[in-house]
Amino acid sequence: MGEPYPKVTAHDLTRAFGRGTRAVDALGPLDLTVAPGEFVCLVGPSGCGKSTLLRIAAGLLRPSTGTLEIRTLSARPAAMIFQDYGIYDWKTVQANVRFGLDVQRVPRREADARAADWLARTGLADFAHAYPATLSGGMRQRVAIARALAVEPELLLMDEPFAALDAQLRTILQDELLEITQALRTTPLFITHSLEEAIVLGDRVLVMSARPGRIIAEHRPPFPRPRTGDVRAAPEFTALKSELWDLLRKEAVPA
Amino acid sequence: MTTVAPETTGSVLVRRPGPRELHPARTHRRRRALELSLAAAVPLLLVLLWQLAAVQGWIDDRVYPAPSTILADGWDRATAGELWPDVWATTQRVLAGYAVGTAAGYLLGLLMGSLSLVRAALEPLLDALYVVPKLALLPVFLNMFGLGEGPQVALVAATVFFFVWISTMSAVMAVPDGHRDAGRVFGASPWQMFRHVLLPASLPAVLVGARIAAGVAVLVIVASEQIAATDGLGHLIFDSRALFQNDVMFVGIVCVAVLGVLFSELVRFVGRLLTPWAPRDRGRGQS
Numbered sequence: 001m002g003e004p005y006p007k008v009t010a011h012d013l014t015r016a017f018g019r020g021t022r023a024v025d026a027l028g029p030l031d032l033t034v035a036p037g038e039f040v041c042l043v044g045p046s047g048c049g050k051s052t053l054l055r056i057a058a059g060l061l062r063p064s065t066g067t068l069e070i071r072t073l074s075a076r077p078a079a080m081i082f083q084d085y086g087i088y089d090w091k092t093v094q095a096n097v098r099f100g101l102d103v104q105r106v107p108r109r110e111a112d113a114r115a116a117d118w119l120a121r122t123g124l125a126d127f128a129h130a131y132p133a134t135l136s137g138g139m140r141q142r143v144a145i146a147r148a149l150a151v152e153p154e155l156l157l158m159d160e161p162f163a164a165l166d167a168q169l170r171t172i173l174q175d176e177l178l179e180i181t182q183a184l185r186t187t188p189l190f191i192t193h194s195l196e197e198a199i200v201l202g203d204r205v206l207v208m209s210a211r212p213g214r215i216i217a218e219h220r221p222p223f224p225r226p227r228t229g230d231v232r233a234a235p236e237f238t239a240l241k242s243e244l245w246d247l248l249r250k251e252a253v254p255a
Numbered sequence: 256m257t258t259v260a261p262e263t264t265g266s267v268l269v270r271r272p273g274p275r276e277l278h279p280a281r282t283h284r285r286r287r288a289l290e291l292s293l294a295a296a297v298p299l300l301l302v303l304l305w306q307l308a309a310v311q312g313w314i315d316d317r318v319y320p321a322p323s324t325i326l327a328d329g330w331d332r333a334t335a336g337e338l339w340p341d342v343w344a345t346t347q348r349v350l351a352g353y354a355v356g357t358a359a360g361y362l363l364g365l366l367m368g369s370l371s372l373v374r375a376a377l378e379p380l381l382d383a384l385y386v387v388p389k390l391a392l393l394p395v396f397l398n399m400f401g402l403g404e405g406p407q408v409a410l411v412a413a414t415v416f417f418f419v420w421i422s423t424m425s426a427v428m429a430v431p432d433g434h435r436d437a438g439r440v441f442g443a444s445p446w447q448m449f450r451h452v453l454l455p456a457s458l459p460a461v462l463v464g465a466r467i468a469a470g471v472a473v474l475v476i477v478a479s480e481q482i483a484a485t486d487g488l489g490h491l492i493f494d495s496r497a498l499f500q501n502d503v504m505f506v507g508i509v510c511v512a513v514l515g516v517l518f519s520e521l522v523r524f525v526g527r528l529l530t531p532w533a534p535r536d537r538g539r540g541q542s
Contacts, residue, residue, distance in 0.1 A: 015276075019279050056270050057270065059270060062270065062272050062273045062275070062276050063270060063271065063272050063276065064272055064276045066271075066272075067269055067270065068269070068270040069267050069268070069269050069270075070267065070268040070269075070270070071268075072267070073266050074268075075268070077268060
């Protein structure tokens with residue numbers, strides 16, 4: 001990768017919820033190293049602590065033990081895209097995209113310009129002054145992506161961002177995300193249930209076990225960058241997908 | 256949920272366990288102790304300040320008797336048995352009025368929430384009645400029921416009715432269509448629909464209305480007792496003020512406050528028993 005230091009290092013990371021006898025181990029112990037710019041996809045059964053890991057990285061939650069280090073100069077290097085969009089109904093599309101910049105006190109003129117740029121890149125320019133309620137699901141998720149990217153985050157955290165979309169739209173947005181992230185210097189951490197999604201997008205696909213989530217396998221899809229959605233048709237794609245599915249099936253079915 | 260404060264050492268941002276994660280039991284215990292002591296300390300401090308002000312003569316202790324005087328006086332009256340008839344009279348009126356008002360408000364709210372024709376027929380009328388100050392209805396109730404318990408109970412019932420009615424109606428209307436549809440597809444009868452869907456779905460919101468109504472019921476009864484009753488805490492408060500027994504007046508006020516808190520806590524407690532699935536309405540007790 002050329003850069004000497006990893007971007008993200010998790011060491012012996014665990015997280016439990018609840019106290020005393022009702023405590024539930026949700027995550028770990030987990031060790032993870034992510035290189036700068038590396039697109040990491042996490043797949044695993046429901047409730048395996050994928051989201052917990054992401055929330056720790058985002059600073060929304062503290063680990064129970066262990067540490068997660070992010071190599072950065074910024075105090076808030078991450079942006080997050082949520083499954084249910086997390087965009088605000090009471091702000092116009094443009095104001096939503098500008099939200100992160102407004103919070104970081106970027107001057108209005110510059111913020112507007114950056115928001116407009118991201119609206120254009122995500123195909124939302126015509127809807128800048130519309131309210132999210134009038135948009136379709138795919139459009140709303142584009143707003144969420146534009147909002148996260150407008151702050152130029154070093155770490156782009158995505159928690160099943162396309163789970164609520166239909167299959168066709170999902171494919172389209174995967175391709176768009178692929179194109180956008182390949183043009184940026186960000187380190188994406190992407191959670192999904194879809195193996196296909198993970199293989200198309202990821203430089204690395206990490207398979208997590210059932211709760212408490214640990215990493216049980218790691219694969220590097222053999223497609224060079226820059227890549228496009230066409231890799232879905234490659235024979236290696238199908239082979240890797242069935243290999244991962246064999247792993248995951250054991251975890252997804254309760255013993 | 257607050258964000259975890261970032262800790263930067265050099266060029267590395269570290270997410271590490273905080274005190275809550277490292278010592279979960281201890282942190283929880285301390286937090287809880289802090290909450291409880293704050294809840295006790297703040298009122299206690301104000302009472303002490305009041306005591307100090309009375310003793311030091313910053314305030315006229317004939318008009319604002321010292322807390323110690325009020326306490327001693329209240330104790331004397333309680334042990335002598337002079338206080339209880341008033342407390343009991345007020346409690347009875349509140350409970351009777353509350354029961355009638357809650358039942359009527361719930362029934363009508365349920366009907367109006369489920370049947371749009373009933374809603375169309377009654378909503379404007381009830382909206383208009385809702386804004387009439389209930390105390391202004393006391394003379395009407397006096398004419399209807401004569402002197403005695405009737406008008407007092409009716410006034411509390413009328414007040415409680417509106418709170419419960421509004422919260423029930425909006426709660427029933429807010430039940431998601433999916434909930435109703437699932438019942439309808441199975442062929443649920445109106446009673447089954449009520450029993451399995453509408454009642455539990457609306458109950459948490461109804462209980463919020465019921466708890467607000469509990470406080471207001473006490474508030475209204477005190478006001479009405481001063482006007483048209485020969486006993487009760489409201490009567491005690493205003494009567495003793497007229498006789499310039501300000502310490503007795505404060506005993507009455509404290510009793511009203513205690514009664515109000517006990518009553519609304521009782522409603523909350525019953526509510527928790529009735530809706531074990533609903534999130535708690537206070538931030539305490541979270542894990």
